[in-house]
Structures are given as C-alpha cells and as structure tokens.
Amino acid sequence: xxxxxxxxxxxxxxxxxxxxxxxxxxxxxxxxxxxxxxxxxxxxxxxxxxxxxxxxxxxxxxxxxxxxxxxxxxxxxxxxxxxxxxxxxxxxxxxxxxxxxxxxxxxxxxxxxxxxxx
Amino acid sequence: xxxxxxxxxxxxxxxxxxxxxxxxxxxxxxxxxxxxxxxxxxxxxxxxxxxxxxxxxxxxxxxxxxxxxxxxxxxxxxxxxxxxxxxxxxxxxxxxxxxxxxxxxxxxxxxxxxxxxx
Numbered sequence: 037x038x039x040x041x042x043x044x045x046x047x048x049x050x051x052x053x054x055x056x057x058x059x060x061x062x063x064x065x066x067x068x069x070x071x072x073x074x075x076x077x078x079x080x081x082x083x084x085x086x087x088x089x090x091x092x093x094x095x096x097x098x099x100x101x102x103x104x105x106x107x108x109x110x111x112x113x114x115x116x117x118x119x120x121x122x123x124x125x126x127x128x129x130x131x132x133x134x135x136x137x138x139x140x141x142x143x144x145x146x147x148x149x150x151x152x153x154x
Numbered sequence: 155x156x157x158x159x160x161x162x163x164x165x166x167x168x169x170x171x172x173x174x175x176x177x178x179x180x181x182x183x184x185x186x187x188x189x190x191x192x193x194x195x196x197x198x199x200x201x202x203x204x205x206x207x208x209x210x211x212x213x214x215x216x217x218x219x220x221x222x223x224x225x226x227x228x229x230x231x232x233x234x235x236x237x238x239x240x241x242x243x244x245x246x247x248x249x250x251x252x253x254x255x256x257x258x259x260x261x262x263x264x265x266x267x268x269x270x271x272x
Contacts, residue, residue, distance in 0.1 A: 075216050083212045090208050091226055094201045098193050101229030108209055111219030137255045 039153055043069035043126075046146045052134020056143075058150065059084050059117075059125045066124065074113055074129050084117060088125060105140065118143045120150050157271055161187035161244075164264045170252020174261075176268065177202050177235075177243045184242065192247050193231055202235060206243060223258065236261045238268050 037045070043056040047069055054072040057065050063085030068077050087106070095103035107116040114130045116139050126146055128139050155163070161174040165187055172190040175183050181203030186195050205224070213221035225234040232248040234257050244264055246257050 075218065079216055083216060087208065087212060090205065094205060095226060095228050098197050098201060098231075100193065100226065100231050100233075103226050103228045105225075105227040107223075107225050108213060108218065108221050109223040110213050110221045113216075113218050115218075136258075140254075 037149055037153075039067040039150065040069060042146050042149045042153070043067060044071075046126075046128065046142050047071050049142045050128070050130070050135055050139045052131045053128055053139055053142075054113075054131055055129045056146075057081070057127050058120070059127055061085055061088050061123055061125065072131075074131070077129075080115065080127065080129070084125065084127060088117070105144070107136075107140070109136070114139075116140055116143055118147055120147055121154070124150075124154070126150055155267055155271075157185040157268065158187060160264055160267045160271070161185060162189075164244075164246065164260050165189050167260045168246070168248070168253055168257045170249045171246055171257055171260075172231075172249055173247045174264075175199070175245050176238070177245055179203055179206050179241055179243065190249075192249070195247075198233065198245065198247070202243065202245060206235070223262070225254075225258070227254070232257075234258055234261055236265055238265055239272065242268075242272070244268055 047053045054074045055070040057068040059081045063082045065081040165171045172192045173188045175186040177199045181200045183199040223236045
C-alpha cells in the first residue's frame with residue numbers, strides 16, 4: 037500500500053476523521069489525504085514540528101521514555117499525532133464528536149504499514 | 155466533594171490510573187492524589203505549565219478554538235490533561251495498558267465537580 041492508500045484507508049475507517057498526513061519532524065508535510073476541508077495542514081505540519089520537539093523534551097525530562105503519541109482536543113477539531121520513527125509522524129484531524137478512540141487505534145495500526153514505505 | 159475526594163474517585167474508576175492532580179497554569183500543583191508511585195508530580199506540574207502555554211498558542215494559531223484536553227502516550231506512562239478553567243487543569247497519570255479512553259471520560263466528568271471547588 038502506498039502512503040496515499042494508507043492515509044485514505046485510515047480516514048475512511050474513522051467516523052468524523054477529515055484528514056490524515058505524514059509529517060517530518062522538520063515541519064514539512066510529506067503526504068496528505070483530505071476527505072473534508074478543515075484546518076490548514078501546512079500550518080499544522082509547521083506547528084507539529086514545534087510540538088514534537090517540546091513534547092519529546094518533556095517526556096525525556098519526566099523519564100516517560102519515548103513519546104509515541106500525543107493529541108489535542110479542542111472545540112473545533114482534534115488532532116492525534118503518532119510517531120512512525122524519529123524523523124516522521126502520522127497525524128489525523130477529527131471533527132467534534134468523531135470516534136477519537138477509534139482514531140487512536142487506526143493511527144497506531146497504520147504505523148507499521150507506513151514504516152514499510154520509507 | 156473536596157478536591158481530594160474527586161481526584162481519588164477519578165483514579166479509582168480507571169484501570170491503570172496511578173495519580174491525578176490539579177495543576178495551575180503557573181506550574182504549581184494545587185492538589186495531588188497518588189495511588190501508586192510513578193513520575194515526579196512536581197516535575198510534571200512544571201512541565202505541564204510549559205505544555206499548556208505551547209499548546210494553547212498552537213490551538214490559537216491553527217484556529218482550533220479552545221484546547222480542552224491534551225495527552226502524551228509514552229512507553230512508561232501516559233498523561234492526560236484536561237482544562238478546568240483558564241487558570242487550572244486536571245491531570246491523570248496512567249500506566250501502560252491502562253484504560254486510556256475511560257481515563258479521558260472520567261477526567262472530563264471530573265471537571266464540573268472540580269469547578270465547583272474553586
């Protein structure tokens with residue numbers, strides 16, 4: 037499966053998911069799948085880069101081990117980010133009322149598939 | 155219910171939850187309940203303060219609206235933070251394999267109870 041197919045498949049499996057993307061820790065979006073327009077994914081990629089750095093530092097400082105996933109739930113959208121490898125993350129954007137738990141699960145399941153594509 | 159009771163009750167309701175605390179956005183822990191020793195909660199409170207600021211800025215910059223909740227899932231522990239009001243957050247620390255979804259739900263349910271105590 038290609039990046040496109042994995043991302044599309046992941047969004048399709050989660051009620052309320054609107055997009056999924058592979059983001060480099062340098063802040064560049066590598067691949068995007070959009071089923072419904074939501075937030076600016078270029079902006080998200082750039083912000084994600086900062087968040088990944090901050091949260092990795094927090095996890096180290098608190099002795100949490102490797103930070104595998106982090107998420108933000110807000111009034112308008114939720115974002116889940118999951119680590120593929122030290123250089124890349126996969127993100128999913130969800131609408132309010134989306135199946136957040138399913139989103140976490142599907143994103144986790146997508147990681148080994150995405151890893152093969154690098 | 156007092157802070158103590160609400161936090162203790164929240165931890166008791168979630169399989170794998172080890173502690174819950176009320177954190178000020180200034181980085182000071184207001185109240186802690188610990189059922190099992192895990193990470194340094196003073197350190198968590200301080201780091202949470204930085205994360206709250208960063209994530210609030212990210213949410214604003216991406217037009218996400220108010221960030222209600224954020225979480226980190228790592229190899230050793232997971233942390234869920236939920237906004238009580240602009241000055242205070244409630245956090246839950248969970249062991250690997252904990253019921254993360256239940257943790258999110260219970261923390262959300264604790265917010266109106268905690269709000270009354272301020």
